[in-house]
Amino acid sequence: MTALRSAFLISAALLAAMSAYAQNKPIAYPAKGQSQNQQAQDDGQCYGWARSSTGVDPAAMSGGAPQQTGPAVGGGQRARGAAGGAIIGGIANGSDGARTGAAVGMVAGGVRARQQRRAQNESAQAQHAGTLDTFYRAYGACMEGRGYTIR
Secondary structure (H helix, E strand, C coil): CHHHHHHHHHHHHHHHHHHHHHCCCCCEEECCCCCHHHHHHHHHHHHHHHHHHHCCCCCCCCCCCCCCCCCCCCCCHHHHHHHHHHHHHHHHHHHHHHHHHHHHHHHHHHHHHHHHHHHHHHHHHHHHHHHHHHHHHHHHHHHHHCCEEEC
């Protein structure tokens, strides 16, 4: 269990770092002496070009990836866990074992449901970060093509 927890914490930290990087607009330095007005014009044109060429609008994605919250229900994990626990407990110890097995199975099913929801949220966040990264790579390419250094 400790290895699983460590792997989860490492993946969460990596995901947060990727998300923070992907959501930050690259900084453009006017390497060829472009004026502020020219840079503002180039910035707007490259933003529009990146949006049309990638189909991504960062302004529409500013809220982050939607996260599933609330109780983890709906996947049937609790019901399957309770049924399996009741069968195993009933075979081993009769009706008392079935009740105990059902309770333990329901708790185990809830754990599986929460793990599944957490994995879905991480996947949605990674996809969101990747989409923004695609947009900002296109934006950066456009700005570099106009003579800016991008970081």
